[in-house]
Amino acid sequence: MKRLAIVGMPNTGKSTFFNRLTGSSSRVANWPGVTVDLLSANVVLGGNAVEVVDLPGIYDLHGFSDDEQVVRSFLENNAIDTIGVVLNATQLDHQLPLALQIRKLGIRPVILVNMIDEADQLGVRIDTGALSTALDCPVMPLSARHGTGFNDARDAITRELSAASAVSLNDLRDCLHADDELVAEAEALVSQNVKAPSRLVRKMTERIDHVLLHPVFGLPLFFLAMFLVFQAVYTLGTPLQDGVAYLLDVFRGLALEPLESMLPGNLYGFLVEGLYDGVGTVASFVPVIILFFFFMAIVEDSGYLARAAFLTDSLMAKLGLDGRGFVMILMGFGCNVPALMGTRVMRSRALRLLSMLVIPFSLCSARLQVYLFITTALFTASQAPLVLFFMYLASFAAAFLTALVFGRRLKSDEPFVLELPPYRQPALKQVLLRGWHEIAHFLRRASTFIITGVVLVWLLTHFPAGSTPGGAGTWASMLGLWMKPVLDPIGISPDMSVILLFGFVAKEIVIGALVAMTGLDGSALAGYLATQMDSIQAISFMLFILLYTPCLSTLATQLNESRSWKFAGYSLAWSLGLAWAVSFGFYQGARILGY
Amino acid sequence: MKILENLSHLRKGETALITGIHAPDSMRYRLQAMGLRTGREAEVIRRPRLGPMQIRIGSVNLIMRRCDAARVTISTQQ
Numbered sequence: 001m002k003r004l005a006i007v008g009m010p011n012t013g014k015s016t017f018f019n020r021l022t023g024s025s026s027r028v029a030n031w032p033g034v035t036v037d038l039l040s041a042n043v044v045l046g047g048n049a050v051e052v053v054d055l056p057g058i059y060d061l062h063g064f065s066d067d068e069q070v071v072r073s074f075l076e077n078n079a080i081d082t083i084g085v086v087l088n089a090t091q092l093d094h095q096l097p098l099a100l101q102i103r104k105l106g107i108r109p110v111i112l113v114n115m116i117d118e119a120d121q122l123g124v125r126i127d128t129g130a131l132s133t134a135l136d137c138p139v140m141p142l143s144a145r146h147g148t149g150f151n152d153a154r155d156a157i158t159r160e161l162s163a164a165s166a167v168s169l170n171d172l173r174d175c176l177h178a179d180d181e182l183v184a185e186a187e188a189l190v191s192q193n194v195k196a197p198s199r200l201v202r203k204m205t206e207r208i209d210h211v212l213l214h215p216v217f218g219l220p221l222f223f224l225a226m227f228l229v230f231q232a233v234y235t236l237g238t239p240l241q242d243g244v245a246y247l248l249d250v251f252r253g254l255a256l257e258p259l260e261s262m263l264p265g266n267l268y269g270f271l272v273e274g275l276y277d278g279v280g281t282v283a284s285f286v287p288v289i290i291l292f293f294f295f296m297a298i299v300e301d302s303g304y305l306a307r308a309a310f311l312t313d314s315l316m317a318k319l320g321l322d323g324r325g326f327v328m329i330l331m332g333f334g335c336n337v338p339a340l341m342g343t344r345v346m347r348s349r350a351l352r353l354l355s356m357l358v359i360p361f362s363l364c365s366a367r368l369q370v371y372l373f374i375t376t377a378l379f380t381a382s383q384a385p386l387v388l389f390f391m392y393l394a395s396f397a398a399a400f401l402t403a404l405v406f407g408r409r410l411k412s413d414e415p416f417v418l419e420l421p422p423y424r425q426p427a428l429k430q431v432l433l434r435g436w437h438e439i440a441h442f443l444r445r446a447s448t449f450i451i452t453g454v455v456l457v458w459l460l461t462h463f464p465a466g467s468t469p470g471g472a473g474t475w476a477s478m479l480g481l482w483m484k485p486v487l488d489p490i491g492i493s494p495d496m497s498v499i500l501l502f503g504f505v506a507k508e509i510v511i512g513a514l515v516a517m518t519g520l521d522g523s524a525l526a527g528y529l530a531t532q533m534d535s536i537q538a539i540s541f542m543l544f545i546l547l548y549t550p551c552l553s554t555l556a557t558q559l560n561e562s563r564s565w566k567f568a569g570y571s572l573a574w575s576l577g578l579a580w581a582v583s584f585g586f587y588q589g590a591r592i593l594g595y
Numbered sequence: 596m597k598i599l600e601n602l603s604h605l606r607k608g609e610t611a612l613i614t615g616i617h618a619p620d621s622m623r624y625r626l627q628a629m630g631l632r633t634g635r636e637a638e639v640i641r642r643p644r645l646g647p648m649q650i651r652i653g654s655v656n657l658i659m660r661r662c663d664a665a666r667v668t669i670s671t672q673q
């Protein structure tokens with residue numbers, strides 16, 4: 001097995017190249033540093049089995065951020081046959097020093113001069129042949145996105161791989177040459193072999209930025225854009241959700257209900273009213289989630305996120321965070337886990353920990369499902385979006401409050417410097433791949449957490465034998481009574497408390513568990529919910545769900561990324577405490593005011 | 596007497612040559628690798644009253660806080 005590592009600066013198109021080479025779908029985003037986990041895939045090149053590894057984007061090999069350490073330790077600890085160095089053709093003056101750094105390590109890399117289409121448009125001419133002679137390694141111009149030059153680049157890699165034998169790089173840092181020499185060498189190479197206009201004019205990007213980064217209108221436009229995205233997800237998603245629910249119901253009527261007479265009552269109840277309805281209700285939210293990620297992918301791929309960081313930085317600075325932190329919070333609206341991993345680009349540990357403390361309060365798509373469900377069940381069609389909007393505000397408020405409280409203890413001197421990429425039209429293929437990625441993700445979760453959770457809840461609410469399902473005497477109601485002293489003051493009934501226990505594992509279980517517990521779904525379940533809570537209790541319940549803890553995966557990621565039990569413990573204790581205090585304040589306050 | 600000027604002093608549309616970076620080693624490496632190298636020309640593209648500045652160095656556009664820009668010394672007499 002041969003190994004090819006893909007290295008390059010953030011946002012140069014490494015993932016796009018990787019996907020084209022391997023045919024697999026890693027996530028692509030127009031935001032420096034999104035490739036956070038090491039993605040690898042196996043391909044056959046010229047008869048050799050090759051493992052291709054997509055490394056995180058880095059600016060240089062000296063660096064001290066976690067991402068840079070990941071790349072360094074990967075290169076030091078794994079035998080590598082060749083390195084594909086992806087460079088942005090429009091920025092060779094800036095990026096060539098990194099290629100030279102790698103060239104001097106004692107591995108013959110293949111230098112991939114990517115985005116050649118943009119270079120052509122901007123009038124940049126590169127003599128790759130001469131560069132190749134000067135560097136004594138292949139230098140291939142290509143467009144990973146459009147495919148031009150890709151076959152030649154792949155052939156060059158194939159040739160290198162079959163000629164190369166694996167090398168391990170030890171003490172990589174000692175091999176790094178003096179930067180000044182490299183930079184001088186790169187400058188000489190660029191001035192001889194690259195013809196570029198003295199000032200690259202990206203008219204489109206400049207024009208768009210003139211509006212979107214406007215000192216007065218920039219921020220309002222940003223909030224408007226966010227609002228429109230959520231509005232679109234909501235209006236497009238609801239009919240789709242009804243559609244899936246309808247299909248699942250039709251299937252139930254045709255294929256499952258005839259089984260009622262054939263199966264023993266308990267088994268039918270378990271399989272159909274518990275498992276099928278439970279998981280099915282969760283599944284009906286999948287279209288909303290896909291839509292959500294679809295829009296997120298468009299925003300990410302367009303390059304707008306770096307602008308969001310620009311616009312929000314001064315606000316975030318007051319909280320001890322920076323613009324990148326805000327972008328991570330936004331990404332957390334999709335799922336907290338990748339957002340937490342995205343903090344690896346930060347060099348200062350204090351800033352990273354503070355960001356990781358704040359991100360779990362982002363109202364992720366799993367929590368959104370719960371809210372969509374509860375708000376449609378308990379509020380009128382005109383109230384529901386307002387309640388949802390209020391939850392998003394609460395999510396921001398909790399994040400900001402947390403930053404304020406802990407910011408003083410986690411101070412950092414991390415510079416805030418970020419590259420502003422040009423706007424790019426999102427690649428449809430990538431956006432679609434992303435949607436597929438989410439479906440796969442959901443199916444994985446459904447087949448593990450959600451099924452297990454739903455099954456356990458069903459057992460807890462239907463046993464010991466002889467007790468009324470979901471009523472007094474079941475194990476669930478015993479648990480509920482036991483938690484009553486804590487949850488009663490915040491308006492959560494004992495029957496709901498067992499649901500909170502499972503929501504701890506994954507928020508999707510909450511709705512599935514409600515169905516399994518009651519044996520009801522659709523409007524019958526909505527009716528049941530209305531007997532369990534009035535609107536004040538419902539909001540208190542939702543606030544608690546928002547804050548008390550993200551899911552088990554988020555907690556595990558916090559632990560992995562911080563490598564500190566103490567930090568993860570603090571984070572959990574803080575969010576549990578905050579959740580209870582906020583719900584208590586809201587519920588008791590509303591009751592005192594007479595609602 | 597020579598007054599030490601830094602990048603945060605520049606106004607929108609002004610350009611200057613970078614003469615050095617005053618920061619601890621690890622931070623300096625990062626800033627250099629992002630394009631802030633001695634001898635290169637920097638132009639201020641945006642400088643809102645609140646928030647970071649946008650700087651162009653060659654083909655690279657960076658956003659950076661004023662306090663970080665203050666670490667970059669420049670010379671304007673060309």
Ligand SMILES: Nc1nc2c(ncn2[C@@H]2O[C@H](COP(=O)(O)OP(=O)(O)OP(=O)(O)O)[C@@H](O)[C@H]2O)c(=O)[nH]1
Nearest residue numbers: 011012013014015016029033034035057143144145
């Ligand atoms: N015009 C053009 N755009 C490209 C090309 N290759 C990639 N892109 C775009 O550049 C952006 C960044 O691509 P990615 O593949 O995410 O870059 P990356 O290097 O993996 O980025 P990180 O994961 O942030 O390190 C995306 O919007 C791509 O669509 C290309 O050859 N031409």
